[in-house]
Amino acid sequence: MRKPAMPIPSPFQSSIAKPGQGKVVLSLLPPNNPTLTTLTYKYPLKLVPRTGGFVPSPDSSALSDTCPSNPVHLYLLTYGGGLLPGDHIEVSITLEPRTRMVVTTPQGSTKIFKTTPNNNGTSPNVIKGHRDQMPANKSLSDMSQQTLDVNIGRQAALCYLPDPSVPFKHSRYAQVQTFTVDATAKGAERSSLCVLDWVTQGRTSRGEDWDFHFWRGRNEVWAEDDKGKRRLLLRDSVILDDESEDLQDTSIPDGLEVEKKDKTYSNTTHAGLENPVDLPPQAPVGLTPLNIIAERTRPHGVVGTLILSGPVFEALGSFMLKQFQSQPRIGSRNWSDHAPSSVPEPSLSFKGNVTWTAARVRAGFVLVKFGAKDFETAKHWLGGLIREEGSVIREFGEEALCCL
Amino acid sequence: MLIQDTQDLEAEVILLESRLQDARAQLAASEYPSPPSSWAPKEQYNTNNKPTTSSASLHALLLLSDSALPLGSFAYSSGLESYLAHNKPSRTAPITSFHRFLKLSIASIASTSLPYVLAGYRQPSTLDTLDNDLDASTPCIVAQRASIAQGRALIGVWERAFRVSFARPENPASGDTAVAATAIDDLSDALKSCLEEDEDLGPKGHFAPLWGVVCRAMGLDLQQTAYVFVMNHAKAVLSAAVRAGVMGPYQAQNVLASQVLQDTMMKRIAREWNTPVEQAGQVVPALDLWVGRHELLYSRIFNS
Numbered sequence: 001m002r003k004p005a006m007p008i009p010s011p012f013q014s015s016i017a018k019p020g021q022g023k024v025v026l027s028l029l030p031p032n033n034p035t036l037t038t039l040t041y042k043y044p045l046k047l048v049p050r051t052g053g054f055v056p057s058p059d060s061s062a063l064s065d066t067c068p069s070n071p072v073h074l075y076l077l078t079y080g081g082g083l084l085p086g087d088h089i090e091v092s093i094t095l096e097p098r099t100r101m102v103v104t105t106p107q108g109s110t111k112i113f114k115t116t117p118n119n120n121g122t123s124p125n126v127i128k129g130h131r132d133q134m135p136a137n138k139s140l141s142d143m144s145q146q147t148l149d150v151n152i153g154r155q156a157a158l159c160y161l162p163d164p165s166v167p168f169k170h171s172r173y174a175q176v177q178t179f180t181v182d183a184t185a186k187g188a189e190r191s192s193l194c195v196l197d198w199v200t201q202g203r204t205s206r207g208e209d210w211d212f213h214f215w216r217g218r219n220e221v222w223a224e225d226d227k228g229k230r231r232l233l234l235r236d237s238v239i240l241d242d243e244s245e246d247l248q249d250t251s252i253p254d255g256l257e258v259e260k261k262d263k264t265y266s267n268t269t270h271a272g273l274e275n276p277v278d279l280p281p282q283a284p285v286g287l288t289p290l291n292i293i294a295e296r297t298r299p300h301g302v303v304g305t306l307i308l309s310g311p312v313f314e315a316l317g318s319f320m321l322k323q324f325q326s327q328p329r330i331g332s333r334n335w336s337d338h339a340p341s342s343v344p345e346p347s348l349s350f351k352g353n354v355t356w357t358a359a360r361v362r363a364g365f366v367l368v369k370f371g372a373k374d375f376e377t378a379k380h381w382l383g384g385l386i387r388e389e390g391s392v393i394r395e396f397g398e399e400a401l402c403c404l
Numbered sequence: 405m406l407i408q409d410t411q412d413l414e415a416e417v418i419l420l421e422s423r424l425q426d427a428r429a430q431l432a433a434s435e436y437p438s439p440p441s442s443w444a445p446k447e448q449y450n451t452n453n454k455p456t457t458s459s460a461s462l463h464a465l466l467l468l469s470d471s472a473l474p475l476g477s478f479a480y481s482s483g484l485e486s487y488l489a490h491n492k493p494s495r496t497a498p499i500t501s502f503h504r505f506l507k508l509s510i511a512s513i514a515s516t517s518l519p520y521v522l523a524g525y526r527q528p529s530t531l532d533t534l535d536n537d538l539d540a541s542t543p544c545i546v547a548q549r550a551s552i553a554q555g556r557a558l559i560g561v562w563e564r565a566f567r568v569s570f571a572r573p574e575n576p577a578s579g580d581t582a583v584a585a586t587a588i589d590d591l592s593d594a595l596k597s598c599l600e601e602d603e604d605l606g607p608k609g610h611f612a613p614l615w616g617v618v619c620r621a622m623g624l625d626l627q628q629t630a631y632v633f634v635m636n637h638a639k640a641v642l643s644a645a646v647r648a649g650v651m652g653p654y655q656a657q658n659v660l661a662s663q664v665l666q667d668t669m670m671k672r673i674a675r676e677w678n679t680p681v682e683q684a685g686q687v688v689p690a691l692d693l694w695v696g697r698h699e700l701l702y703s704r705i706f707n708s
Contacts, residue, residue, distance in 0.1 A: 238686050296508060330697065360545075361542070361544070369689070
């Protein structure tokens with residue numbers, strides 16, 4: 001079988017200047033030979049391609065008439081399997097027309113290590129000495145960041161089903177994933193993408209329950225025409241912020257001090273109010289609950305989004321919509337009925353403790369949002385649905401689902 | 405007469421410039437030192453020493469905060485109905501459960517929509533882009549329908565009722581409001597000339613940015629615009645709660661009048677005051693699920 005030719009990554013690459021940056025270009029050389037014409041990366045990022053793994057059989061591929069090329073598998077790795085405060089991973093991937101790529105994270109979840117407000121000897125920044133080139137802005141330097149920029153050409157397809165990100169207690173993380181598709185391609189020639197973005201409550205084995213400071217995940221799909229004019233097609237943005245910085249003097253980045261202030265603030269506010277009689281005296285929904293993020297994600301231990309678009313994932317998108325619409329109706333009884341016999345609502349959800357919704361939004365995008373009680377539940381549910389439908393495995397092979 | 409007019413206009417320009425400076429200064433200070441008191445409308449009018457502006461904007465404020473404003477807001481529960489179905493309140497504390505929802509709902513509307521309201525007010529000429537971007541950012545059909553229906557209703561109210569009184573050239577501060585009025589007209593024209601079936605990505609008329617632009621066209625200041633937007637949302641949720649049987653009308657008014665609600669709203673507005681629209685996002689992921697699953701309810705009395 002033809003295998004994509006691999007360039008030898010040069011340690012002297014000058015185009016990659018900053019740590020954590022990586023660049024990949026996948027081209028289709030004639031007649032039908034996917035080749036990584038660029039592959040560069042720098043510590044702490046590592047990009048490992050795996051080639052010749054899966055060959056879609058011409059019969060089973062739904063789009064065999066367009067002669068899809070073999071998918072190239074790219075592993076996204078970071079040293080230590082996670083991100084330290086101040087790490088900034090920046091990956092740029094270009095998929096030239098008619099190429100296909102599978103991106104996964106073989107290290108398991110993306111661990112977001114904790115941010116230490118005061119850099120004492122125990123912080124990981126000091127252990128890994130050369131990673132702590134801190135910018136002037138303190139809150140930015142505390143943050144782990146990851147940007148992924150993927151350009152998907154005409155008839156090209158990206159299948160990106162990574163492990164969830166697991167933010168540790170007190171961590172800060174921001175992720176921006178931008179996908180650019182060809183605006184001039186129509187119908188079956190459109191670019192295709194399947195992107196999963198999910199986040200868990202942390203290390204449940206250590207009792208973490210949404211105990212991080214900040215997690216932001218933003219996924220954008222832009223259409224760009226041949227003149228370079230860009231238009232936003234889809235933006236999915238989730239912000240999980242414990243809002244501990246709100247009451248903080250920017251000059252004193254001291255975690256303990258903040259917590260103290262937080263408490264006094266909430267106490268005085270509650271005491272000083274003339275609470276209306278209807279309000280519970282110290283409601284758990286008061287002004288500053290102990291854990292805002294947990295309050296806003298309850299009862300879920302993991303939340304996520306799956307974005308599907310383009311001809312390659314059309315079948316999967318329709319399948320998800322059909323599954324969603326065929327879920328049992330909620331509350332065939334009068335919903336305002338306070339009957340004590342009511343069963344816990346999640347049991348009505350399809351296949352276990354997953355609350356989810358699917359919608360065909362605009363430009364043919366199918367957006368699936370879900371919440372589940374834990375990672376395993378979500379994984380089995382989503383993996384089960386994608387396997388049951390089968391087109392991802394037919395087009396990209398079982399390895400595309402290695403994280404599910 | 406002419407000289408008099410010119411002098412008036414000059415005075416107006418100076419006034420507007422000083423207000424612009426004030427606004428810029430406020431914008432620059434990214435945090436409110438003491439949000440609740442810093443922008444009480446009273447103070448501003450005293451310093452402005454312009455009773456006419458005050459009464460005109462007060463009038464507009466009352467119009468826009470009226471629950472009889474024909475936007476059809478009563479048809480939407482913003483996810484409350486679905487929330488109640490998903491979280492059967494225990495016998496003891498249905499009110500507690502509702503308070504949780506109200507708080508989450510206000511946080512969510514402030515983080516997802518308020519930046520678009522503020523951006524619409526600050527840059528009315530970017531209305532079409534804001535409309536596109538908000539459409540791209542709305543994750544479910546149910547919320548999208550609700551936003552578009554109310555946005556288009558707002559255009560209707562503006563065109564049929566308010567424009568005559570608020571977009572006249574002799575109106576004070578017309579230079580300021582004319583930009584906004586033009587922006588609404590442009591979007592309205594684009595909506596009329598767009599055939600929905602073949603243009604999936606055409607203009608939609610989402611509510612939030614239009615609210616900002618209409619408020620500007622009617623002479624409200626930015627704080628009033630933001631506050632009345634969030635307040636109207638709270639009113640709609642409480643009204644839905646009354647009709648859903650969660651609480652009685654007196655209880656609902658009690659909650660609306662409460663200091664807790666005021667503080668919550670002020671806090672959320674202050675938080676999102678400088679949030680650029682690119683950074684807007686959902687802070688309550690569970691709410692997206694409830695709103696999206698509204699379609700699965702066996703029986704429904706609301707459209708969202």
